[in-house]
Amino acid sequence: MQDNGHSPYTPIPMHVLHAYYESTDHSLKTVELSFDHAADSQAFFEAFNPGQFCLLSVAGKGESALGVASAAWEGNFVRFTAQKMGSVTTALHGLKAGDAIGMRGPLGNGFPLQDWKGKNLVIIGGGCAFSTLYALTKHIHHESHRDDYGKLTLVYGTRTSGLCMYKHDIAAWHENEDMEIHQAIDVPEDDWLHHVGYVPDVVRQVAPSPVNAVAVVCGPPIMTKFTLPALVELGFAPENIFTSLEKRMKCGIGKCGRCNLGPKYICKDGPVFSLAELNALPADL
Amino acid sequence: MSQKPKIAFFQCQWCLYSPADQNWVDTQLPSNIHLTKTPCTGRINPLYVLNAVQGGADGVMISGCMPEQCHFKTGNMAARRQLEEFNDFLNHIGYEKERVRFVWLDLQDRGIIQKQLAQFEQDLEVLGPAKNLITRTKIAEGGLNA
Amino acid sequence: MNLILEKHALPDLLQSWRGNYDVYLPQKMERFSHFMPLTDNSVLVTHEPHNTRISPKALFLPMTEALVKFTRFGGYEDAQQVIQPRIIFAIRPCDAQAVQLLDTSFIQEAYTDPLWLERREKTITVGLGCHEPCQTGFCTTVGYGPFNKADLDVLLTDMGDAYLVETLSKAGEDCFQGLPCASDEFVEQALIVQRNAHDQMPVAFETENLKEKLEQNFNSDYWETVSQSCLGCGVCTFLCPTCFCFDIVDETQRRERVRNWDTCMFRTYSLEASGHNPRPSKVERTRQRLSHKFVYWLDQVNQIGCTGCGRCVRYCPVGLDIRAMLRQAQTLPFEVSHAG
């Protein structure tokens, strides 16, 4: 049973606060959800840690696992960005402010922030998987947490400039002295002032220092596959490289067996794994 | 029968030539008739019929164009083969044959669809509510799960 | 406590439970036996062909059950299910062991499946040991046995005209109150029957280092060889007492979110929305099924996730035999790991 006395399979009721397109091609939409009941909100934020995900539930369509893209300090709401893919995310794209929706979460382990205190962070994201990293950056960047961590380096690649998410914040971060941000797109575009190329190459080019540093990689499988070796080349120890995995999920609480990766369940034991942990698991992704 | 029989009505969008008829079908169908317009009777997959039956329809009516008058040349003839066989097959497992009806509408026919539907409704009332083949609205009972 | 239950007294005993419990026992359904609720004229079927075709896990994890109901205006509520106290009679030790294994997955500190838990708490299991070895079973090979007591409230031993009733819990004792105590001699005889049955079970394959061999040969051709004739159906996993995977789907018309049994042998099981499938062919799926039982369960709870009931062997439409597959796995090369 959850704390609220409901079955862990029953979503909590939420309402859409804002819904807006994130990318210029309208393939990505962000929804911000507010809690219907204060108790749910309290329970959520007590448990929440950046890097966790939630199952958004549209009655009659199903559930979809999405990473939380907001930090707790931002307010009493939860943000998600969904790419239009299957039936649930298509339904999500149809939502407008005021619509009802269900949510289960927070689920998964999230980033081990306690262990990262005092270290430099290298955050590497690609495409729409950047959402949890955005939550992480927001969390760390907040004045109450910023001093706990060292240097912040951000690498964010997208296919085109239009697909870049959270443009407003990212533009602000470029101005910020406090962090080093490298943005990249795959193919050259006019008026593009930042890197052009694939994320692994950009990482090599930026060459963040592995000294007292932790790297977090989140992106499409193909990007992750090539970025992890690049970080190892740069001298990062496997224990200090983290990535967030994804697999098809149904229950989100380690019961349905679907996201099983060796002896681990990605929903329950993950989604955040260090490269050292991953190396010990079968390559069943 | 206390309630009027529920009819799933699949209509080829080309088969009603008269605007008055089409308008009647589009706007004035009684509430016990559920209309699904398809681009051609050839588009009517037997799965649609099954879905209607399992969704609780007491009868399924399909209206299409006369042979050789199909907007897509042969769509209605393909439909004729498949749906007739599907009806026979449902009958093989106990679903009454009379619950599926096919009407061919000539371009010259006016006002015939109202009559056909009324007749079908009458015939279904005689048959009573469908009971062979379980509808989806029934909660799981029986089987190995019990 | 050791009691004697005369076989002719069994029907009355079963009926006497009916007032307080839902009683399930294997009965004949078409050409096989199946756990069904006790009625006035139920006949216990234990010999056909040795075990029920569907494992009694279905009594704890039904093939289909509602999890969530959709209310009007986009709300959700728990699907209510009335679960009466139950007695499962004549469950075989392998199946009871399987339920115990599944507990480790469904009842956990972080999340517990409320439906599973309720069914477990309200169930008394009366096991019936197997005094005749079954042909396709291999319970002793995987470390269990024909008179394995795990997760039973009562264990019965068939002694011809009577059963030896070993009560293993308070609840079990209460059910069999009033039966005469068994003499030491009778118990001694029963122990011989139990030992004989145990000894008659052949060793189907060696389990030593099996985990390491399967683990280290993750990318071996072995998987290709053993999965070649697999059809990719769900017989093995659906009949398996320890397979617990389920799918959650919305049944729009019933306004319910239900869970259905699912299996890693299906293509759609791991297929992601992007079109990527981590297990694209039957090779990977077979590997997952075997590795889950003989590697991952060991990593998780240090028990083999197979109780040797033999259903998958008997009913595989292409005659794939897990025993033969694992015997073949024993020939794979491996290195002794010094890590642990």
Next chain:
Amino acid sequence: MPDLDAIKTEVRRLLADGVVEVVVAFKPGDTPLHPQPAFFHSPEEVDSLVHNGLCQNNLATFLTHLPKTKKVGMVVRGCENRSVNALIVEKQKSRENLYLLGVPCEGIIDWRKIVEHVGEAVLAVHENSDEVTVETREGQFNLSRNELLHASCLRCAHRNPISADILIGEPLPEGDPNLARVAVEEFESLTNEERYAWFQKEAERCIRCYACREACPMCYCTECFVDHIEPRWTESGATPAGMQGWHIVRAFHQTGRCTDCGACERACPMDIKMTYLTEKLNNDMRKKYAFEVGLDIQTQPPFATVTLDDKNRFSV
């Protein structure tokens, strides 16, 4: 009974001469009751090849598991041969890439019936045209072959492969083509309620394992209609409506494609009878369109063609 040595010799020759890359046939299983489909790649492997009445799968199923362009040899019986032909009609394989070793078939033995008679401790099974001898620990049992045959084999009208490249053994007398029709008519003589009760009783044992689908050579769709999420055609779980929906559509999708081999029924772990559904469809195809599946590799099934002069109930 087919001459096993002759089959082996031919298979060895095919592999040695490189006529085919792989031969699909059977090998002995772990127990004598369950021979296993097997893929033979080299002449040395062929020693273990078997072919007997207990080989219950339709090998044509594996044709669509293999790459289209691969040269495949296959040991086929009457039904398998027709399934292969039907797959060729549906362009799943070209005839040039196939070499068929035909074996006349005397019917497939239901292992469950053997178990019912003599128990599971079977050590060996010997068979001839009339009798099956089963050796168990308790002794030897002689059973009548006819009693052990599967229902669809008893009604089989095409026991000899019709388009094999080589026929091993003497052709057998063909079965009576009317038996299937009689079976259908017998079932149809029941009332609607009785037929429905039968269907309901059979369908509700279903556990949705889809063994029937996977065992069927014609069920080669990458995505089956039950896998569709949107629209969901019928309930996905083991609910009465879902089970009925599955059995109706599974059978109906076989219209004009089913060879009545009965592999679906043999694969079913719950002993669900299914051939009474497909037999009806086959019977209709014969009656209405004079079409029989797999008799050649050109004729399209009735649902793939249209004519103006169909005479059916929906005609005007």
